[in-house]
Amino acid sequence: MADLLQLENVSKAYTRGLINTHATIALRNISLTLKEDEPTILTVAGESGSGKTTLAMLLLGFILPTTGRIIYRGRNISTLYGEDKLAYRREVQAVFQDPFAVFNPFYTVDHLLTVPIKHFKLAKSRADARNKMEEALTAVGLRPEDILGRFPHQLSGGQRQRINVARALLLKPRLLIADEPVSMVDASLRATILETLRNLQRDHGVSIIYITHDLTTAYHIAKSIIVLYRGGVMEAGDVDAVIKDPRHPYTQLLVDSIPWPNLDQRWGAQPIKAREASGGSGEGCRFRSRCPMAMDQCASEPPLYEISRRHTASCFLYDQQPEVVKERLSEMLPA
Numbered sequence: 001m002a003d004l005l006q007l008e009n010v011s012k013a014y015t016r017g018l019i020n021t022h023a024t025i026a027l028r029n030i031s032l033t034l035k036e037d038e039p040t041i042l043t044v045a046g047e048s049g050s051g052k053t054t055l056a057m058l059l060l061g062f063i064l065p066t067t068g069r070i071i072y073r074g075r076n077i078s079t080l081y082g083e084d085k086l087a088y089r090r091e092v093q094a095v096f097q098d099p100f101a102v103f104n105p106f107y108t109v110d111h112l113l114t115v116p117i118k119h120f121k122l123a124k125s126r127a128d129a130r131n132k133m134e135e136a137l138t139a140v141g142l143r144p145e146d147i148l149g150r151f152p153h154q155l156s157g158g159q160r161q162r163i164n165v166a167r168a169l170l171l172k173p174r175l176l177i178a179d180e181p182v183s184m185v186d187a188s189l190r191a192t193i194l195e196t197l198r199n200l201q202r203d204h205g206v207s208i209i210y211i212t213h214d215l216t217t218a219y220h221i222a223k224s225i226i227v228l229y230r231g232g233v234m235e236a237g238d239v240d241a242v243i244k245d246p247r248h249p250y251t252q253l254l255v256d257s258i259p260w261p262n263l264d265q266r267w268g269a270q271p272i273k274a275r276e277a278s279g280g281s282g283e284g285c286r287f288r289s290r291c292p293m294a295m296d297q298c299a300s301e302p303p304l305y306e307i308s309r310r311h312t313a314s315c316f317l318y319d320q321q322p323e324v325v326k327e328r329l330s331e332m333l334p335a
């Protein structure tokens, strides 16, 4: 089976200074393979400075590796020119962290979507262009009639990020580099965007490299994971296995640092009672020992766990302040 993408011992050093040169090794000896006929979601996880964005920049061809090769469908990307380079630019798309940054506030959404259509000559006529925009918006769960004609400030952060995904989808990419796509989006919208990405992989055959510092969202959507630390791969494998049973101390640290409200903690005189103890099953949730919600009683609004494999990342309690957790739990749990 042919490889879609292959990284062979890729390293990247940034050098500065002319006489006393100083090098920062941002990535060292990274190797990975994605198969062409098996669209998948691979997470690249790591703390700040571990080399994640450098990897994204390399994959998008914005910078060149210092050593090693990036092979896309059999071709070294640093040797692509002309039509081949254009095809690579079309087939490998990106969604970045900031859903606001790519929008020009003076233009409507239509403009953002029309530019790639024109640049890559994707449509034969205006009507065809309009159909393609509508198809892409529908594929990411947006209603074209609600979205087209609007200015960026008239949209929510989650809508803007899904429009970014739709823009990528217009180009029928084979590979999507999603660099922290949900980190600037409200917690309640994260699951929707992650679900959109998963649909892209499942229904449109797009492979996704999902870059994040957040292991819960990685666990949520990815099949496999590589964990970066100071530019090197610390651990790699099936996401379930790596997160449930991290072998490397750094991965253990990352897993242990997943924030979660301490439900043993007492606020005031009243202990927080686990709903599990009062009959809920909690089945299906990885954090059921820590979360008081049973799956059928999970109070995420809307009940996001339904679209997630586990309701960890999408649980609205996930990254709330203790005061909010206290308030919401007291509303939901029996006294």
Ligand SMILES: Nc1ncnc2c1ncn2[C@@H]1O[C@H](COP(=O)(O)OP(=O)(O)OP(=O)(O)O)[C@@H](O)[C@H]1O
Pocket (backbone or CB within 6 Å): 014, 015, 024, 025, 026, 046, 047, 048, 049, 050, 051, 052, 053, 054, 055, 213
């Ligand atoms: N243009 C550059 N010149 C010099 N050093 C750089 C440059 N870009 C990144 N670095 C360094 O390379 C290392 C990896 O940076 P990178 O941005 O890839 O990390 P990251 O994991 O994406 O971090 P974050 O999550 O904070 O964005 C860091 O030590 C960073 O300081």
